[in-house]
Amino acid sequence: MLYGRQLILPDLGKSGQLKLKNTSILIVGAGGLGSPAAIYLAAAGVGKLGIVDYDKVEKSNLHRQIIHNETREGISKAQSAKMTIEGLNSLCNCVAYEILLDSLSALEIVQQYDIVVDATDNVATRYLLNDACVISGKPLVSGSALRMDGQLTVYNYKGGPCYRCLFPKPPPPESVLNCADGGILGVVTGVIGCLQALQAIKIATENDESPNNLLIFSATSYPLFRSIKLRSKKKDCVICGDHPSITKLQDYVQFCGSGALDKSPSVKELGREDRIEPKVYHNLRNETPHVLIDVRETVQYEICSLPSSINIPLKDLPKRIEDVKKLLETPNTSVYVICRLGNDSQHAVNILKNYLKGEVKDIIGGLYKWSLEVDQEFPIY
Amino acid sequence: MSLLKIKLSFSGGIELLFDNIKQKSVEIPSSINPPNSTTMKDLISWMKDNLLKERPELFMSGDTVRPGILVLINDSDWELEGELEYEIKDGDDIVFISTLHGG
Numbered sequence: 001m002l003y004g005r006q007l008i009l010p011d012l013g014k015s016g017q018l019k020l021k022n023t024s025i026l027i028v029g030a031g032g033l034g035s036p037a038a039i040y041l042a043a044a045g046v047g048k049l050g051i052v053d054y055d056k057v058e059k060s061n062l063h064r065q066i067i068h069n070e071t072r073e074g075i076s077k078a079q080s081a082k083m084t085i086e087g088l089n090s091l092c093n094c095v096a097y098e099i100l101l102d103s104l105s106a107l108e109i110v111q112q113y114d115i116v117v118d119a120t121d122n123v124a125t126r127y128l129l130n131d132a133c134v135i136s137g138k139p140l141v142s143g144s145a146l147r148m149d150g151q152l153t154v155y156n157y158k159g160g161p162c163y164r165c166l167f168p169k170p171p172p173p174e175s176v177l178n179c180a181d182g183g184i185l186g187v188v189t190g191v192i193g194c195l196q197a198l199q200a201i202k203i204a205t206e207n208d209e210s211p212n213n214l215l216i217f218s219a220t221s222y223p224l225f226r227s228i229k230l231r232s233k234k235k236d237c238v239i240c241g242d243h244p245s246i247t248k249l250q251d252y253v254q255f256c257g258s259g260a261l262d263k264s265p266s267v268k269e270l271g272r273e274d275r276i277e278p279k280v281y282h283n284l285r286n287e288t289p290h291v292l293i294d295v296r297e298t299v300q301y302e303i304c305s306l307p308s309s310i311n312i313p314l315k316d317l318p319k320r321i322e323d324v325k326k327l328l329e330t331p332n333t334s335v336y337v338i339c340r341l342g343n344d345s346q347h348a349v350n351i352l353k354n355y356l357k358g359e360v361k362d363i364i365g366g367l368y369k370w371s372l373e374v375d376q377e378f379p380i381y
Numbered sequence: 382m383s384l385l386k387i388k389l390s391f392s393g394g395i396e397l398l399f400d401n402i403k404q405k406s407v408e409i410p411s412s413i414n415p416p417n418s419t420t421m422k423d424l425i426s427w428m429k430d431n432l433l434k435e436r437p438e439l440f441m442s443g444d445t446v447r448p449g450i451l452v453l454i455n456d457s458d459w460e461l462e463g464e465l466e467y468e469i470k471d472g473d474d475i476v477f478i479s480t481l482h483g484g
């Protein structure tokens with residue numbers, strides 16, 4: 001019997017199992033959080049699961065996006081998730097949405113489900129989902145993770161706060177790290193994604209007595225979890241308060257200063273004269289005496305680096321100016337700076353320019369662009 | 382002047398602005414702005430002057446923390462405790478947590 005072992009649980013029982021069967025859950029994001037959440041919810045017997053994701057399966061994400069596999073590389077993540085779910089539990093009605101959720105599409109989809117699981121990876125979509133859930137009166141099970149840390153909250157549920165009650169203003173875009181830049185341990189998203197599934201099951205079976213709280217997980221701390229008591233819904237919240245000023249969905253990319261597609265906000269700190277294209281640098285590399293400084297963190301430098309580059313992480317640069325000067329053959333020797341994507345390198349040039357007499361330039365687009373345009377063998381990570 | 386001994390914790394990436402230290406016990410004056418007792422507002426600007434290692438704009442905005450940082454006082458949302466006006470007590474456990482967005 002498919003659900004026998006959970007049917008005999010006093011906390012679930014036949015009535016709970018029937019509630020699961022009659023519940024529809026929308027999972028937004030089939031990534032590190034959405035993968036385990038979708039697998040457990042489908043296996044538990046949730047009647048209908050919607051999966052939203054506009055991205056394709058990529059090898060560099062499989063360490064955490066375990067609903068996909070190597071044979072699915074390049075196909076839609078929403079479709080791939082649906083294939084796994086249908087293979088796991090044919091009784092689950094799974095709907096794949098291969099779209100980028102936006103203010104035009106969100107409400108119509110959200111309204112068709114009882115519970116929404118936020119398993120996305122960007123600020124704009126988090127505000128969008130919050131507003132769509134408040135407007136349509138759905139609980140939002142929100143998870144997030146980065147590096148070795150994770151967070152879990154339920155918004156817009158039983159008089160508790162919404163995302164905007166806690167965070168009325170979006171964070172400055174430059175303060176937001178994503179998994180591509182910050183790194184993420186697969187099992188950390190796994191922990192949070194499983195907890196999202198658990199929370200959704202508790203809501204679906206009306207088994208949730210816990211007060212409004214934020215659960216913080218840190219794989220490197222002791223204890224691993226901390227539960228924080230949260231404020232109630234704010235009376236003056238612009239969307240869930242007593243007199244909401246927001247009654248329909250907004251332009252969230254504009255509100256947040258970055259959108260779902262900006263994997264990392266591109267920084268333009270430097271003018272054209274302080275920058276060099278990877279191909280141009282490649283041509284002068286063996287001809288012109290120069291120093292190449294790689295300002296990535298050492299842990300990244302150790303994965304791969306350009307021969308003859310010197311690693312000085314950006315955060316150490318201000319106190320290592322003298323070391324840089326010692327590397328120069330003459331005070332006028334040119335210095336080039338490289339990083340992973342070409343953002344930190346610009347910051348580094350601005351620091352170095354104050355101290356060096358010769359030319360200081362950053363390599364546009366960093367090692368990522370180097371790999372695309374100069375050396376395809378150079379690994380992208 | 383007497384000192385208050387408190388525990389500060391950083392999580393969600395804020396630790397990177399504080400020399401990558403996740404927890405720190407510090408002693409702060411019980412009245413940073415005499416004659417008033419030290420409040421959260423005083424503590425935040427004290428931290429900026431004494432502990433912050435880089436990029437103050439990623440920690441502060443005006444006289445409070447920047448949007449996207451949640452402050453917890455003794456395991457409670459600081460909004461329940463009076464936010465900036467909260468008067469720090471000896472032994473307080475204060476957490477600064479940056480919301481995460483990845484997944």
Ligand SMILES: [Zn+2]
Pocket residue numbers: 161162163164165166233234237238239240241
């Ligand atoms: Zn609200």
